[in-house]
Amino acid sequence: MIIGIIGLGLIGGSLGLDFKKQGHHVLGISRRESxxxxxxxxxxxxxxxTNMSLLSTAEVVFIxxxxxxxxxxxxxxxxxxxxxxxxxxxxxxKTPIVNAISPVWKNFVGGHxxxxxxxxxxxxxxxxxxxxxxxxxTPVSTTTASAIAVVENLIxxxxxxxxxxxxxxxxKAVSLIxxxxxMVSACLIGTCEKELDAQVHQLAQKFASSGxxxxxxxxxxxxxxGVMMAKYNREALLMSLQKYRSNxxxxxxxxxxxxxxxxxxxxHSTQQARGKFVKE
Amino acid sequence: MIIGIIGLGLIGGSLGLDFKKQGHHVLGISRRESxxxxxxxxxxxxxxxTNMSLLSTAEVVFIxxxxxxxxxxxxxxxxxxxxxxxxxxxxxxKTPIVNAISPVWKNFVGGHxxxxxxxxxxxxxxxxxxxxxxxxxTPVSTTTASAIAVVENLIxxxxxxxxxxxxxxxxKAVSLIxxxxxMVSACLIGTCEKELDAQVHQLAQKFASSGxxxxxxxxxxxxxxGVMMAKYNREALLMSLQKYRSNxxxxxxxxxxxxxxxxxxxxHSTQQARGKFVKE
Numbered sequence: 001m002i003i004g005i006i007g008l009g010l011i012g013g014s015l016g017l018d019f020k021k022q023g024h025h026v027l028g029i030s031r032r033e034s035x036x037x038x039x040x041x042x043x044x045x046x047x048x049x050t051n052m053s054l055l056s057t058a059e060v061v062f063i064x065x066x067x068x069x070x071x072x073x074x075x076x077x078x079x080x081x082x083x084x085x086x087x088x089x090x091x092x093x094k095t096p097i098v099n100a101i102s103p104v105w106k107n108f109v110g111g112h113x114x115x116x117x118x119x120x121x122x123x124x125x126x127x128x129x130x131x132x133x134x135x136x137x138t139p140v141s142t143t144t145a146s147a148i149a150v151v152e153n154l155i156x157x158x159x160x161x162x163x164x165x166x167x168x169x170x171x172k173a174v175s176l177i178x179x180x181x182x183m184v185s186a187c188l189i190g191t192c193e194k195e196l197d198a199q200v201h202q203l204a205q206k207f208a209s210s211g212x213x214x215x216x217x218x219x220x221x222x223x224x225x226g227v228m229m230a231k232y233n234r235e236a237l238l239m240s241l242q243k244y245r246s247n248x249x250x251x252x253x254x255x256x257x258x259x260x261x262x263x264x265x266x267x268h269s270t271q272q273a274r275g276k277f278v279k280e
Numbered sequence: 281m282i283i284g285i286i287g288l289g290l291i292g293g294s295l296g297l298d299f300k301k302q303g304h305h306v307l308g309i310s311r312r313e314s315x316x317x318x319x320x321x322x323x324x325x326x327x328x329x330t331n332m333s334l335l336s337t338a339e340v341v342f343i344x345x346x347x348x349x350x351x352x353x354x355x356x357x358x359x360x361x362x363x364x365x366x367x368x369x370x371x372x373x374k375t376p377i378v379n380a381i382s383p384v385w386k387n388f389v390g391g392h393x394x395x396x397x398x399x400x401x402x403x404x405x406x407x408x409x410x411x412x413x414x415x416x417x418t419p420v421s422t423t424t425a426s427a428i429a430v431v432e433n434l435i436x437x438x439x440x441x442x443x444x445x446x447x448x449x450x451x452k453a454v455s456l457i458x459x460x461x462x463m464v465s466a467c468l469i470g471t472c473e474k475e476l477d478a479q480v481h482q483l484a485q486k487f488a489s490s491g492x493x494x495x496x497x498x499x500x501x502x503x504x505x506g507v508m509m510a511k512y513n514r515e516a517l518l519m520s521l522q523k524y525r526s527n528x529x530x531x532x533x534x535x536x537x538x539x540x541x542x543x544x545x546x547x548h549s550t551q552q553a554r555g556k557f558v559k560e
Contacts, residue, residue, distance in 0.1 A: 114487055114489060116489075133489075134487055136487070163483065163487075165479065165483055169480055169483060170483070173480050173483035173484040173487050174487060176472045176475060176484045177472060177484045178491055178492065180471065183528075184464055184465075184467075184495065184528075185464075185495050186531070186550040187464075187524055187527045188460065188464050189553050189557070190549070190550050191456065191520065191523050192457060192557060194523070195456060199449055200449055200456070203450070203452075204456045204557065206443060207414055207443075207453050207454060207457055208558055209394060209457075209558075211457070211462070212457040212558060213557075214497045215464065215497070215498055216461075216557070217494045219550050219554070220550055220554030221551065223547035223551055224544065226543070227540050227543050227547065230540070230543060237535065238532065238535055241531075243475075244468065248524075251467060252518065252525070255521070256518065258511070258514070263506070263510055264503050264504065267499075267506040270466040271500050273469050273473035274469050274500030275500075276473070277488040277492060278492060278496065
């Protein structure tokens, strides 16, 4: 198949490596000439260009730009494509993207490969990044069955676990397990850093160990990514934050009332519940 | 030196292993006969008993019981000891312990070795658990200089980094970097688990990955330990939780107002600040 990939970072680059290995012809687009050269030398693409016209022969295009560029990229892109071309994206928020693109391109299927790494950029691209990871597709009522089949077949070749849901369900789920942790974790760092007693602040820095390290990891991550989550998934994130705050209030209230039995019940239930979300 | 250790779990057992290796005579006390047998066979102690009278010849005693048993253990213990004996503890909260014990035993030095493991019990004991880790001592105005010197000298042999501060400063610092993360993390799990939309709840379980795993780790830990933190460090923890909540409110407010510039500034500052607390 002739596959176009726009945005040759960690995700786009890793898709290119896998698709090339499967024998597909991969056309890559990047805004930067240096990325194009690197993509060719790393064997991520068959051909690459800074000019989207390269994609005019593509049968399917993966938009792998940062979240904020997906819709503008699509708007530019469609001038070069026949309407039969299938378009999909890899954005980590789906509702605004699917709502904007579906009305203008019926062969569009929203997607979200849930594989990541602390590294980014084409240098971080690797084969089998997606193997055994969830890959969510969010088709809507107007999405053509043939477009779904094309994307499903291609990503199936990557060994992913495909999940289907509505864009809204996707966004609510990721607001809970991905975007809420970032905000919760950032607030933890902020609280420690803003400690006014200089001696306590210094001791906190010296004493912080694995518990603080793990709980603060995602809150110390890429600020631009955090803003994108909040901006594009604002409604679901605010709902999650409100629920979180009421849970926090309940916990504070138990500690104020010294209701240790109820606190222990809550901590027992969170200990049990965690195993349903992560295996360790 | 003749060293007594009461409570042969992870911390007490690991102290025993290191002190024996240094050539000290280690006397161990446990409530359970099976632990005594295990301690002898693991070479954690020179002699062990369920009866505290074994410690009558000890020059220094480490109380390594769970937090809630430190004060009652001390009350029992002192009947067997000459007043010259130095006593120290390893409790993770210091103010209530130091306030209770210092008036009755002038050779008492509050201590907190900040080394842990996900495992507990004597089976988890190992040599060099404390090497290069912070070990906090919290002497007060009535603590004898000789008692401080004895403890300082012994723990110095373990290769720890000794820090001195007041019990209150210790408790405020650990409330920020150790106890607050537990509550923040438990609330995250609770919020995800209480999601009422069954489909979203199920998707959240399927999609949860490394971000959720790390942020939820300490909130899914030992419930009894979580309650002990809250019970013994209640005042400092409540203060930390109140500051945390006001940080959270500020963040929610920015997202509600769509003030992305301020949100990005906050996330930049948390990214920067994290490096002062943990090295990664």
